[in-house]
Amino acid sequence: MASPLTGYLVLAALLFAIGLAGALTRRNAILVLIGIELMLNAANLNLVAFWRFSPHPEALTGMMFAIFSIAVAAAEAAVGLGLVISIYRHAQTTDLDQMNRMKG
Amino acid sequence: MSPVFYVLAVFTVAGGLAAVLLKNTVHCALALTVAFAGLALLFLNLDAQFVGFAQILIYIGAVAILVVFAILLTRGTETPPTGVFSHSWFVGLVIAAGVFSVLGWAVLQSARNLPQEPAVPSVTVHDIGVALLGRYVLPLEIVALLLTSATIGAVIVAMHEKGRAQ
Numbered sequence: 047m048a049s050p051l052t053g054y055l056v057l058a059a060l061l062f063a064i065g066l067a068g069a070l071t072r073r074n075a076i077l078v079l080i081g082i083e084l085m086l087n088a089a090n091l092n093l094v095a096f097w098r099f100s101p102h103p104e105a106l107t108g109m110m111f112a113i114f115s116i117a118v119a120a121a122e123a124a125v126g127l128g129l130v131i132s133i134y135r136h137a138q139t140t141d142l143d144q145m146n147r148m149k150g
Numbered sequence: 151m152s153p154v155f156y157v158l159a160v161f162t163v164a165g166g167l168a169a170v171l172l173k174n175t176v177h178c179a180l181a182l183t184v185a186f187a188g189l190a191l192l193f194l195n196l197d198a199q200f201v202g203f204a205q206i207l208i209y210i211g212a213v214a215i216l217v218v219f220a221i222l223l224t225r226g227t228e229t230p231p232t233g234v235f236s237h238s239w240f241v242g243l244v245i246a247a248g249v250f251s252v253l254g255w256a257v258l259q260s261a262r263n264l265p266q267e268p269a270v271p272s273v274t275v276h277d278i279g280v281a282l283l284g285r286y287v288l289p290l291e292i293v294a295l296l297l298t299s300a301t302i303g304a305v306i307v308a309m310h311e312k313g314r315a316q
Contacts, residue, residue, distance in 0.1 A: 049264035050155065054196070055257040057159045061166050061185075063250030068170030070242025071235050076175065076220050080182050083213060084166050087189050090201075098196040099264070103271030106281050110289075112201050113278075116208055117293045121300035123213045127220040128304035134224040135310075143236055 054095035061088035075130045075140045079123065086119045154195060162188030173234050175221045183214045197270050200278050 065084030072078055090112045097108025134140050165185030172178045186209040193202035236242070282290050 048261055050152075050267050051264045052257060052261045053155055053159070054192075055264075056254055057162070057192075059250055059253035059257060060163060061189075062253065063246045064163070064166040064170055066249055067243055067246035070245060071239035072170070073230065073232075073234055073236050074175060076217060076224065077170075077178055077234075080169055080178060080217060083182070083209075084169065084185065087186065087209070090205075091189060091192060094193055094196050094198045094201055098198065098271070099268060101265070101268070103268070104273060104277070106273065106278065109198060109201060109273070109278065110281065110286050112198070113204060113282075114286075114289055114293055116201070116204055117297060120208050120212060121297050123216055124304040125300050125307070127216050128308035130220055131223050131308045140224050141230060141232075143232075 049099070051095055051099045054091060058088045058091040058095070061085075061091065073141050073143055075133070075142055075145075076127070078142065079126045079130070082126075083119065083123060086115065086122075090115055155192075158188055158191050158195060162192065173229050176218065179214060179217045179221060182217065183210055186210050186214065197273075200275050 062085050065081045065086075065088060068081030068084065069078045070081075072081065093108045093112040093115065097103055097106070097112070100108065130140060133145065137145060139145070162185050165181050165183075165188055168181035169178050169185055172181060186205065190202045190205040190210070193199075193205055
């Protein structure tokens with residue numbers, strides 16, 4: 047019988063792939079950030095699943111990793127969306143295909 | 151594997167797919183909230199209550215709201231006439247499919263060696279608090295510093311420049 051951990055790992059891999067596809071294919075910069083958030087969440091699911099199925103869950107290692115990862119992802123979302131708003135104010139667009147210059 | 155897991159997995163994957171595929175950006179943000187809620191329920195299903203509720207508070211309460219604000223501030227609700235997908239979308243799709251097949255292959259290859267479900271760990275929020283202020287106090291302080299500087303940085307980056315304000 048397969049371990050339930052397999053299901054969680056496959057689900058996390060699927061969510062990661064969905065997020066990656068979103069980050070690579072969407073034109074809107076905010077949707078790319080949404081894809082990145084999905085990828086971060088898939089990684090968190092892996093961490094928590096490994097914590098749950100570890101021989102020593104009372105060591106809390108995987109759980110702590112997930113908690114810090116959530117905090118860092120929140121900081122990343124704030125800075126990323128601030129950058130998108132700033133770029134929008136400058137270029138009047140959030141279309142990544144039109145943002146092909148570095149000098150602005 | 152319990153039926154609860156399958157229900158939550160379908161819920162989460164459907165939310166994630168909708169967040170990536172829908173045309174209207176606001177609908178994408180709402181679908182993202184569904185995916186976050188599904189993940190929070192999966193964390194609760196894994197007996198990680200603290201992470202599950204932190205997920206609800208931080209992702210549904212803060213990140214999803216931030217995304218909606220950013221969409222409304224950038225007039226992202228207008229669907230561009232050129233389509234919502236980049237012109238190199240096929241390459242992105244191939245890369246994502248390749249990553250998924252490699253990850254899935256690796257997981258299924260090692261499926262035999264994965265541990266069976268152990269007993270429910272008796273970890274309370276009290277234990278997490280003690281660990282955060284004991285063994286993990288330095289990372290906690292660094293995260294506090296990071297969050298402060300990220301908040302200030304986000305405000306400065308998104309602030310109106312003087313003289314260029316219309």
